[in-house]
Amino acid sequence: MSRTFVDIAGKRLALSNLEKDLYHPYGFTKARIQEYYQGIAPFMLPHLKDRAVTFTRYPDGVGQEPFFEKRCPAYRPLWVRTADVVHGGEPLTFCLINDLETLLWAGNLAALELHVPLARAGSPKTPDAMVFDLDPGEGAGLAEAAEVALILRDLLSGMGLLSLVKTSGRKGLHVLVPLNNLSTTFEDTKTFSKAVAAIMEKHYPDLVTAKMAKQERRAKIFINWSQNDASKTMISVYSLRGREKPYVSFPLVWSEVEGHLEQGRTESLQVTANEAVRRAERTGDLFQDVLVKEQRLPHL
Amino acid sequence: MAVQGIWSGTISFSLVAIPVRLVTAVETGRVAFHLLHTKDHSRLSRTMFCPEEGVQVPPEEIIKGYEIGPEQYVLVTDEELESLSPERSRTIEILEFIDLKEVDPIYYDHPYYLVPAKGGEKAYQLLVEVMSRTNKAGLAKFVLAEREYLVAVISREGALELVTLHYQEAILPHQDLVSGKATIFPEEETQMVLTINKMISDFDPTKYANERRTRIMDLVMQKAKEQGVVEAPALPEEEGAVPPDLVAALEESMSKVKEHR
Numbered sequence: 074m075s076r077t078f079v080d081i082a083g084k085r086l087a088l089s090n091l092e093k094d095l096y097h098p099y100g101f102t103k104a105r106i107q108e109y110y111q112g113i114a115p116f117m118l119p120h121l122k123d124r125a126v127t128f129t130r131y132p133d134g135v136g137q138e139p140f141f142e143k144r145c146p147a148y149r150p151l152w153v154r155t156a157d158v159v160h161g162g163e164p165l166t167f168c169l170i171n172d173l174e175t176l177l178w179a180g181n182l183a184a185l186e187l188h189v190p191l192a193r194a195g196s197p198k199t200p201d202a203m204v205f206d207l208d209p210g211e212g213a214g215l216a217e218a219a220e221v222a223l224i225l226r227d228l229l230s231g232m233g234l235l236s237l238v239k240t241s242g243r244k245g246l247h248v249l250v251p252l253n254n255l256s257t258t259f260e261d262t263k264t265f266s267k268a269v270a271a272i273m274e275k276h277y278p279d280l281v282t283a284k285m286a287k288q289e290r291r292a293k294i295f296i297n298w299s300q301n302d303a304s305k306t307m308i309s310v311y312s313l314r315g316r317e318k319p320y321v322s323f324p325l326v327w328s329e330v331e332g333h334l335e336q337g338r339t340e341s342l343q344v345t346a347n348e349a350v351r352r353a354e355r356t357g358d359l360f361q362d363v364l365v366k367e368q369r370l371p372h373l
Numbered sequence: 374m375a376v377q378g379i380w381s382g383t384i385s386f387s388l389v390a391i392p393v394r395l396v397t398a399v400e401t402g403r404v405a406f407h408l409l410h411t412k413d414h415s416r417l418s419r420t421m422f423c424p425e426e427g428v429q430v431p432p433e434e435i436i437k438g439y440e441i442g443p444e445q446y447v448l449v450t451d452e453e454l455e456s457l458s459p460e461r462s463r464t465i466e467i468l469e470f471i472d473l474k475e476v477d478p479i480y481y482d483h484p485y486y487l488v489p490a491k492g493g494e495k496a497y498q499l500l501v502e503v504m505s506r507t508n509k510a511g512l513a514k515f516v517l518a519e520r521e522y523l524v525a526v527i528s529r530e531g532a533l534e535l536v537t538l539h540y541q542e543a544i545l546p547h548q549d550l551v552s553g554k555a556t557i558f559p560e561e562e563t564q565m566v567l568t569i570n571k572m573i574s575d576f577d578p579t580k581y582a583n584e585r586r587t588r589i590m591d592l593v594m595q596k597a598k599e600q601g602v603v604e605a606p607a608l609p610e611e612e613g614a615v616p617p618d619l620v621a622a623l624e625e626s627m628s629k630v631k632e633h634r
Contacts, residue, residue, distance in 0.1 A: 138597065140594060140597075147400050224634070227626075227629075227630040227633070228623070231625070231626030231627075231629050232622060232623065264614075264619075265619065268619050268620060269623060271615075272620070276627055371622065372616055372618040372622045
């Protein structure tokens with residue numbers, strides 16, 4: 074096993090097997106993954122900060138079964154920060170990725186996917202955002218997801234709510250409504266998002282389902298409102314995905330979604346790691362509002 | 374957020390007070406399993422059951438009973454127990470400094486780390502340094518989660534460890550178990566010394582791993598790969614009813630959306 078040592082902020086990190094290609098046959102080595110996280114860190118870290126992260130690790134690359142890791146590995150370096158989180162049973166110690174060195178350490182574990190809850194560890198009952206996970210069923214894809222996302226944006230806007238959109242990096246889109254107040258609870262976001270999903274399904278029955286069952290989803294977009302739960306995690310914005318190509322869950326501007334949908338080329342909404350850093354450096358963090366915009370859900 | 378502490382307060386003795394946080398120092402590595410229903414893979418929950426009435430008993434109908442004789446109980450409420458708890462305290466009060474070698478490891482219960490809290494870094498370093506140089510450990514009293522513990526505060530490799538100790542009355546005597554009456558011949562003793570000397574080594578805990586955990590996790594990962602996973606059915610949601618106002622407002626917004634499309 075080859076090792077390279079890097080020193081960041083006085084902390085020593087051993088990076089192993091940098092030449093190993095984790096996206097075979099597309100070709101994206103661990104060195105490239107580290108390069109990606111280093112480049113995207115300034116945009117990504119504020120979103121990861123103080124969130125109990127779950128790793129999906131691909132030690133043998135994206136062609137092999139990954140494994141989930143919730144518990145922060147016991148062999149973590151001493152400087153990795155953690156938070157104890159309780160969901161019903163015993164508390165579990167999660168890693169927090171609050172700095173570049175921890176992000177690179179996660180990359181070194183082949184933790185390609187970083188999944189985070191909607192709430193920060195210090196305030197587990199109040200989500201920072203409400204989310205609509207637009208998940209295309211069999212026979213549907215990004216085009217249908219984009220169509221649903223745009224209707225959703227307008228519907229929410231009519232309720233006085235700003236929403237933002239990102240690719241999931243898989244087949245779907247995530248629409249987020251920033252909250253950033255400590256009075257909106259998961260119970261609120263669940264009630265609200267379920268009502269929204271129901272109204273979407275009622276008015277667009279051929280395009281939308283609010284039901285989890287697989288057979289209900291065929292050729293439709295499943296609006297997964299149940300993600301608005303303290304125990305659920307979502308792929309973090311700017312995280313890589315373990316697919317055949319190094320796609321990233323990347324924020325989009327709404328006009329881009331509209332443009333691509335009109336021109337019938339929604340597939341090119343996907344953003345790869347190579348593009349992601351360049352785009353983020355050009356536009357800044359398009360998800361800034363998810364961190365700072367304060368909104369309250371009306372009529373609750 | 375920094376490492377979440379279990380407790381925070383101060384170590385104190387004489388005129389010294391050092392702000393610290395207590396964090397856990399061991400993870401047992403026990404593999405946790407959930408119990409599922411074989412038929413539908415629902416997560417099972419535990420309920421309290423009254424065999425007399427054949428019904429499930431809600432928490433407000435449960436009370437503790439101390440069995441003082443056969444089928445005879447003294448009832449004790451949670452409030453009564455709570456009133457006996459020691460007062461919550463914010464200090465680890467060091468009573469004496471002792472030589473750790475005098476402490477039989479049988480007294481060791483559970484280890485924690487003490488980490489310096491804001492403003493305590495320097496005093497903490499000083500205590501670490503001096504306790505290490507003088508080879509002394511602090512013997513202290515400390516209240517955690519409504520129990521008072523006797524603890525040892527130990528300096529080890531630049532950090533303070535806190536180990537809760539069993540009380541003397543909790544330690545069972547071995548005199549009844551081991552009688553010391555055999556006659557030992559000198560050549561037997563020499564032979565044993567030779568055997569032990571041959572096996573002498575430095576203590577290196579990295580040589581030993583929890584193999585059962587590794588084997589269980591290997592089995593789980595292999596089964597996940599070969600047989601896939603099962604999913605628990607979604608539970609009926611218990612969220613609040615949707616306010617009619619919200620539905621009306623959504624309908625209104627939706628009609629505007631449809632106008633413009």
